[in-house]
Amino acid sequence: MKKHNRRYKDSVFVDFFSEDRTAKANFLALYNALHGTDYQSTAILKNIRLKQVLYMSFANDVSYLVDNKIIVLAEHQSTINPNMPIRCLEYIARLYEQFYKSKEKYSRKQLAIPTPEFYVFYNGKEPYRGDSLLKLSDSFTQTHDEYALELSVKVVNINYDKTNEILKLCKPLKQYSLFVDAVRRNIAVDKEHGFEKAIKECIQNDILREYLQRKSKEVLNMLIGEYDYDTDIAVQREESFDMGRLEGSLQAKLETARLMKQANCEIPFIAKMTGLTQAEVESICNG
Known part of the structure; x- marks a missing residue:
């Protein structure tokens, strides 16, 4: 596989829904699909993304303020991380810090804060049921009927499937899902040139055509960065498993x-x- 000197810390997912010139329009279509709304103007969106929090050195999150809600999206191309609620808790705390001055928190007047919503879009290879919830309380050491603190993350499977409802409702997300499918198929056959072939295939088949024609080199670098990151994580997990196995043997x-x-x-x-x-x-x- 070709190595590029520049390492992109953002993923194609983040660029397509948060950074690119068409990102707001793409996100608005996704928001409408998630909430059953029909907003047309991107003027209602404010990009409030925090850099390098959810994934530290590899930021893979999208955050917008819209309709008095904070929408936080993250993409997983590997197995679902059950600790996402904890990571999202850290994330939203940092976001709220940006909204208010320190003195306002000590005021007698109750602050009005935007309602947070958290989503993980899963397009990994392992089978995963449609929609599910990850809850912060699942990590608590003691269980109670009511929790003083709760945070839920909705997991949405976005692997391409003609019956997938969210893909029917959101064209940009469907196009992105088809793009990921093309990348996965091509890299499995040709690790050296798979990314380039996937980009060409998508352009020919009118999948993210305008975006890929305009940013093919950047997308290629982002894909390589994502691949390297996923490989690093896989190696770390394998090393951790091996170490645990060795310790158990000893x-x-x-x-x-x-x-x-x-x-x-x-x-x-x-x-x-x-x-x-x-x-x-x-x-x-x-x-």
């Missing part, structure tokens, strides 16, 4: 050695049978 060996010592086995024999060093076995015996 603990099993140590427990076996302890039991063998209790059975009056000789230290050299214990070391030979468990694969531990004699020093490790002796430390167990002396512990």
Whole structure:
């Protein structure tokens, strides 16, 4: 796969719905689809996106103030992260800090704050049911009938499917879903040139044509950045799994050695049978 000198920290998803010159129109169509509204003017939208919060070094979020609501969107192309409610809580707290001066929070007058809504758009490879909710209370150590603090994140599967209702209602999202599908198919066949082929295929098939014709180089770099990020995360998860497996194996060996010592086995024999060093076995015996 080709490497580019410039690393884009935004994804195609973020650019298409938050940064590009057509982003507000794309987001408005999505907002209408989510809420059953028919707004026509993007003047009602205010982009209030925070940089590099949800994903730290790789920002993959979209935030708008619209209709007295704060809409926060995030895209997941891998497995759904169950900690999204916690991350969204941190995110909305930082957003609210921008709305009011510190002194206003101590006023006797109750502040009126925009209502937050959180969405995760999932287009990963693993099967995932349609719509579901991730709740902050799912992480609480104790359960109660009522919670003093709750935050819900709606997960929406946007993988291309002719029966997917949200894709029927929002053309920009449908086009984006088709684009992701094309990228996935082409990169699976040709890792070296898959991104370029996907872009050409979409332009030929009138999928995000104007956007891709205008920004093909930027999109290519963003795709490479996304691919590198996903690869890094996968490696980290695999390393974490391997480390946990190694630690578990060591603990099993140590427990076996302890039991063998209790059975009056000789230290050299214990070391030979468990694969531990004699020093490790002796430390167990002396512990």
